[in-house]
Amino acid sequence: MASRRRLFILLAILALVVGIDTLERPLANPDEGRYSEISREMAASGDWITPRLNGLKYFEKPPLQYWATAVSFSLFGENEYTARFYTAFCGLLTLFATWFTMRRLTNNETALLATGVLLSSPYFMALGVIVTLDMGLTCWLTVALAGFLYAQSDGTSEPTRRRAMGVAWAGMALAVLSKGLIGIVFPAAAIFLHCLLHRDWTLLKRLAWGRGIAIFLAIAAPWFVMVSRANPEFAHFFFVHEHFERFLTTQHRRVEPAWYFVPILFFGVLPWMFTLPSVAAASWLAERERRSFPWRRFALLWAGFIFLFFSASGSKLPAYLLPVFPMLALVIGDWLARTEPRRIALYLLPVVVVIVIGLAIGWGAPERAKSAWTRDLYGTARPFIVAGGLVISLGIAGAAWLLRKGERVVPLAIVVLATLVFVDCVEDGYEMLSPRQSGRDAAAVTRQWVDPSTRIYSVNYYDQTFPFYLKREVTLVNYVDEFALGQASEPRRSLPTVAAFVEDWKRPGSAVAIMQPGLLEEVLKPAGLAMILIHADERRVVVRKP
Structure with a gap:
C-alpha cells in the first residue's frame, strides 16, 4: 500500500506540474476575460461589495471568485497565472475532498482509485485551468458533500457529527457565494430525494440545523445584505432574473436540446465512459439491504438531480x-475496487476505438475552416491534438492489457498519466488558437498609442479579454448584451449609437477604437472618419485618431 500511495503522490505532483504549465495560456473569450477583468477592477477600485465589469455594475454572479482573484492580483500581480490560481486551487481541493470522503467511507485503496478516476477525467482536468465559476462551485459543493457523508457515516460520535455538518453548511454557504442559490438547492434536493425514496425522514434530525444555519448565514448573508443596501436594484436582478428567468426562459440565448449534456457526461470521463451504465446499476443495487447510510445511492441522486436540472x-x-464529476468519481472508484480487473478491461478497450475514430474524423477539420487565417491556426493546433489522442489511446490500451493480467492500481495510474498528457496537449493546441480567441495581441499593440487621457471605444462589439490586457475600461458603443443593468444605472458611461460615436470621435484629444472588421469597412470608412489602422485580424481591428 505504501508503494501505491507513493505512486499516486507522484501522479498528483505531475498533475500539478501539468496544471502550472497550462496556466500561462492567454486568457480566452468570453468567460476568462470577463471574470478576470471583474477581479482586476475590484482590486484597482478597492470596492469589494459591488462587482463591476468595464466600470459598470455587474450582478450576474456572487463575488467569492472575484474576491479570491483580486487578492491574488494584489499579492502577485495581474497575469494569466494569478487569474487562474483560484480555479486551480479549487480543483486541487476538490481532488483532496474526493480522496478524504472515500477514505472515510471505504478504505485508502478505494480512495486512491476514486481520486484517480477524477484525475483521469479530461473534462474535470481541463476546466481546472480555465477561468470559470464552475470549478469554485464544484469545489465547495464537494466539500459540503464530504462533511455531510462524514457526519452520516458509521461510528461518528455526536460531537464529531455536529462538526462535520458544520463543514457541510460552510461548504454550501461558499457554494452560494460562488454561483448563487444552486449552492444550497442541489444539496437540499439530494437530501429530499433520499428521504422520499428511502422513507428516511429521520435524516432531517441529523443535519445540525441550529448550528448549521448560523454558520451558513454568518458566511453567506453579509455580502448579500451589504450589496443590497448599496444597490437597490440588486435583489430583483440577482434573485429573479439570474435564477428563475435564467432557468425558465431562453432570454440568455444559450438554447440547446435536452440531450445536450449527454455527450459531455460520457466524454467527460473518457476512459470510463462505457462503465457508466454498469456503475450506476451496480452502485444502486449494492445498497438494497441498508445497514448504514447508502452513500452510493446518495451520490447518484446528487449527480442525477444536477444533470436533470x-x-x-x-x-x-x-x-x-x-x-457531477466528483460524484461520478466516488461511485466509479468504488466500482473499480469491487470489480474483477479482467472485466474492467472489457470496458476500456472500446474507448480506444472511439478515440481513433474521433481523430480520423477530426483530422480534416482545419481544411474545412472558412478562412485561410483560421485554417492556419487549426493546422498549427492539429499536431498537439493528434499527439494527445495517440498518447491517451496507447495509455488506455496498455492499462487494459495490465488489467487482463489481474493488476488494478497500476493500470489506473497509467490511465491517469495518459490523461494528464492528453489534457496538456489539448491545452497546448488550444493555445495555438489564442490569436483568434484572445485580445491579448490587440491590446499589446494598442498600449503603444494610449495614455491616461486617451479615449477608448468598443464599437458594436466587446472583446472580454481586451480591457484586462489593456488595463483600462472602454466606452461601449451601441452594445448592450450583459451590460443592460449597468447601462441603465449609469447611462453616461456608454454611447447608444454609432452616430453618437462618430461625433464623439471628432472631439479633440487622442482616441482609439476596437471593432469587428466589417463595421470599419462598411460604415466608418465610407463615412470619411479619420482613422489609422494599428491592428487587424479576422476577429477584430483597432484604429486610432491621426
Whole structure:
C-alpha cells in the first residue's frame, strides 16, 4: 500500500506540474476575460461589495471568485497565472475532498482509485485551468458533500457529527457565494430525494440545523445584505432574473436540446465512459439491504438531480455539468475496487476505438475552416491534438492489457498519466488558437498609442479579454448584451449609437477604437472618419485618431 500511495503522490505532483504549465495560456473569450477583468477592477477600485465589469455594475454572479482573484492580483500581480490560481486551487481541493470522503467511507485503496478516476477525467482536468465559476462551485459543493457523508457515516460520535455538518453548511454557504442559490438547492434536493425514496425522514434530525444555519448565514448573508443596501436594484436582478428567468426562459440565448449534456457526461470521463451504465446499476443495487447510510445511492441522486436540472434549463453551457464529476468519481472508484480487473478491461478497450475514430474524423477539420487565417491556426493546433489522442489511446490500451493480467492500481495510474498528457496537449493546441480567441495581441499593440487621457471605444462589439490586457475600461458603443443593468444605472458611461460615436470621435484629444472588421469597412470608412489602422485580424481591428 505504501508503494501505491507513493505512486499516486507522484501522479498528483505531475498533475500539478501539468496544471502550472497550462496556466500561462492567454486568457480566452468570453468567460476568462470577463471574470478576470471583474477581479482586476475590484482590486484597482478597492470596492469589494459591488462587482463591476468595464466600470459598470455587474450582478450576474456572487463575488467569492472575484474576491479570491483580486487578492491574488494584489499579492502577485495581474497575469494569466494569478487569474487562474483560484480555479486551480479549487480543483486541487476538490481532488483532496474526493480522496478524504472515500477514505472515510471505504478504505485508502478505494480512495486512491476514486481520486484517480477524477484525475483521469479530461473534462474535470481541463476546466481546472480555465477561468470559470464552475470549478469554485464544484469545489465547495464537494466539500459540503464530504462533511455531510462524514457526519452520516458509521461510528461518528455526536460531537464529531455536529462538526462535520458544520463543514457541510460552510461548504454550501461558499457554494452560494460562488454561483448563487444552486449552492444550497442541489444539496437540499439530494437530501429530499433520499428521504422520499428511502422513507428516511429521520435524516432531517441529523443535519445540525441550529448550528448549521448560523454558520451558513454568518458566511453567506453579509455580502448579500451589504450589496443590497448599496444597490437597490440588486435583489430583483440577482434573485429573479439570474435564477428563475435564467432557468425558465431562453432570454440568455444559450438554447440547446435536452440531450445536450449527454455527450459531455460520457466524454467527460473518457476512459470510463462505457462503465457508466454498469456503475450506476451496480452502485444502486449494492445498497438494497441498508445497514448504514447508502452513500452510493446518495451520490447518484446528487449527480442525477444536477444533470436533470441543467438538462431542463433554458440556459445551457458545457461547464455547467462540472459538479457531477466528483460524484461520478466516488461511485466509479468504488466500482473499480469491487470489480474483477479482467472485466474492467472489457470496458476500456472500446474507448480506444472511439478515440481513433474521433481523430480520423477530426483530422480534416482545419481544411474545412472558412478562412485561410483560421485554417492556419487549426493546422498549427492539429499536431498537439493528434499527439494527445495517440498518447491517451496507447495509455488506455496498455492499462487494459495490465488489467487482463489481474493488476488494478497500476493500470489506473497509467490511465491517469495518459490523461494528464492528453489534457496538456489539448491545452497546448488550444493555445495555438489564442490569436483568434484572445485580445491579448490587440491590446499589446494598442498600449503603444494610449495614455491616461486617451479615449477608448468598443464599437458594436466587446472583446472580454481586451480591457484586462489593456488595463483600462472602454466606452461601449451601441452594445448592450450583459451590460443592460449597468447601462441603465449609469447611462453616461456608454454611447447608444454609432452616430453618437462618430461625433464623439471628432472631439479633440487622442482616441482609439476596437471593432469587428466589417463595421470599419462598411460604415466608418465610407463615412470619411479619420482613422489609422494599428491592428487587424479576422476577429477584430483597432484604429486610432491621426
